[in-house]
Amino acid sequence: MARTTKEIASFADAVRDIPDGSVVAFGGFAYPGTPFNLVGALADQGAKNLTLVANSTGGAAQPRLPDIGLLVERGQVRKVICAFTAATRASDVLPFTKYYESGQVEAELVPQGTLAERLRAAGAGIPAFYTPTAVGTELAAGRETRFFHGREYLIEYALPLDYAFVRAFRADTAGNLQFRRSQRNFNPIMAMAAKMTIAEVEEPIMPAGAIDPDEVHTSGIFVQRVVHIPPAPVGIWPGKRAPRAGAKS
Amino acid sequence: MARTTKEIASFADAVRDIPDGSVVAFGGFAYPGTPFNLVGALADQGAKNLTLVANSTGGAAQPRLPDIGLLVERGQVRKVICAFTAATRASDVLPFTKYYESGQVEAELVPQGTLAERLRAAGAGIPAFYTPTAVGTELAAGRETRFFHGREYLIEYALPLDYAFVRAFRADTAGNLQFRRSQRNFNPIMAMAAKMTIAEVEEPIMPAGAIDPDEVHTSGIFVQRVVHIPPAPVGIWPGKRAPRAGAKS
Amino acid sequence: MSTGLNRQQIADRLAQAFEDDWIVNLGVGMPTLCSNTPIGDRGIIYHAENGVIGYGGVLPDGEEDLHLVNAGGQHVALNPGAAIVNHADSFAIIRSGRIDVTVLGIYEVAANGDFANWKVAGAKGGGIGGAMDLAACAKRVFVILEHTTRDGKPRLLRQCALPVTARGVVTLVATNLGLFEPKGEGFLLREIAPGVSVDQIRAATGAEVIVPENLPVIEVLAG
């Protein structure tokens, strides 16, 4: 029987079957595009021994939003692959940082562009590639490098995901996604890298055909489940206020 | 002095300074997205000893449109890097094929996905990558392979371009491009791979700001010159009729 | 004229082998006829190597969109839920193993699952297109071809004579004479075209033909 829609009624239903030991990525850069609702649902669901992939390991802002720090505090996390194990402001101390510095959780620190390219490689069936980034630094110590046209490059490997959590602006029942402004960031490449992508979506899910094929940012081929975010305070809408209705310029 | 617009008045002006020996790519897959006007202008301009990059090496249809076959007949071409040195229909004989089979011009035959990825790699600062494509075939004979997770992969190298010729639907004076439907194909990645991208554009060039930033397919960072295509018969509009005005659904 | 099924009928039989919700890549030539087959609303998504995801049948003159072609350069319809991606992303979909089946038009197929479709005998070059990427990375490879060459030589063989596109990947073969499965030692005849005999097939095949006890006849779609 053909699937008729990828819409799922709740975040709990969308993450229910994620097993212990999964590799799960969270999109987002600062607030835009960060799937806080799905992260919160994963904290409630309780899967353990997770490897998480994200640009950063959470925020220092109060009140706390569901983030990697929360999952670490609940003992759900084995390892994080990220570009920041600490806050960008040295004076901010993240919950994650304390657990990491004391050895209670592992981390693999990856330059942001390399992280993006490793995800993109996984989504493109490319097992490994070479990059100039990090050559000559502590991160390249003891690792394989190779010269091309007289310049030294580091080998890097694809980073495949079991699950990608993304936050989008619009979606249709076929799973096609549109992001607004800098909401896009890591989300499309995490969706490509994952066996299963789950999207939290700001606007009501649209019927297939409602999004112009030229304006789809992530094809439904890469997206398996979409959940519409309910209004606050049930749904998480970070920032000073809810986005303006019809905010698309 | 800041540039105020990337619009150029004519195809002749847009290609005038292309020197002998350049590596020039042509986008397009069948008719959509193929920069016939720029190819014609390059034939008139007369640059020689060119290396051309394109999916295919021209069409067999009559009347002839400007294509690689024309440039080969005029003695402008040293080598072609492509996925087809012959027509897909074995009974069609292309002008290019005759020159190639008789040794008057070189060719490097590359699987289409590898061609796309080599262009994307050049545009992304990646000098080399591994792909499963072509392993075990004549094209991989004697070439470097490597195993990852028990599977054999072939190393492939970036394919940087001096010039990319693309055909787009809309552009603004900042060089941002939108493609319609399957017009997109190789065009965005060729633009990324090139030092200079020249676009022929179907709609009148719009002021910067007229295209929603979320709906740009190729950023103006990758595009240096845009030329509006005049109506037929001066401009080339292949197919049975000119596109409908306002055809965007 | 060839014996047995015509080109659309061969494509029709293969299209009926697609399973619900499959992502199906159709190559240039006969494969593109599969998107014309009326198989109902089964959630099949047709993917073309040029980045068109979710297209339908070939459109009649006057109704086509000149900006939109399939892998064969034909103007096709878009289905609800369609999306367009660039060539790099299109082959990302292919290489990352998301294509459930690719249907390729070919020159030769061998009983061991090898096939050839890019270089003809005596030529220096040829046309690879996306076939090598697809053959190496799709979950399944179905092929579609006339059972023999124009001068009657078999194209289902013990071993490919032409340079191969990929090795050991073909799992289903549709020709004008029947539906076959490469089995290593020979081709299993799964269904036979109406009006065709097993002896005809044996005579036209360059490898052993394994004939099951119960041999169904291909049902030709009306229209």
Add this chain to the structure above:
Amino acid sequence: MSTGLNRQQIADRLAQAFEDDWIVNLGVGMPTLCSNTPIGDRGIIYHAENGVIGYGGVLPDGEEDLHLVNAGGQHVALNPGAAIVNHADSFAIIRSGRIDVTVLGIYEVAANGDFANWKVAGAKGGGIGGAMDLAACAKRVFVILEHTTRDGKPRLLRQCALPVTARGVVTLVATNLGLFEPKGEGFLLREIAPGVSVDQIRAATGAEVIVPENLPVIEVLAG
């Protein structure tokens, strides 16, 4: 309070060093202040690592777009001709050498052009962000920092003490005390902040300071 220029004034001086039509990447922290500097319509395109191309100054509360932030997570304006790309394409722009200059906030810079900005002393981890990609691939690297640490230790050094982000890449250094150029053996003082003396700079610097005959004073923008 630090001596000399305030944070916005340091950024202002650096922004005036950008050339017409440059593509300029601004990192988190002080660098993002550069897009607030009124430098007129010079064709400068600001690029943020999260894929925002062509942004402007930070917007006041109530006027911001909650879907749009710069590398520092601040809500910024978009200029005409802006475009959004994903993270892979944003770093494609960076690694392919299209960024004319990246401005990075840092911990230490050495006279040989090395710099450090991702790991503080005694920490196990840190924050690399996009700085290693930018430093390795941008055409130029400008850095911006307070001249000394909070407890008065120099951050312009003969050699970096912290793990480096990249080697030999910095060509311009702006601090609250002046504008400097790493020259291998020391830092050339190109301009001095108003109200600051050369002796003060020498005392606050962990490497030789080369002082030219003619030493201009940094002109502070009104406002």
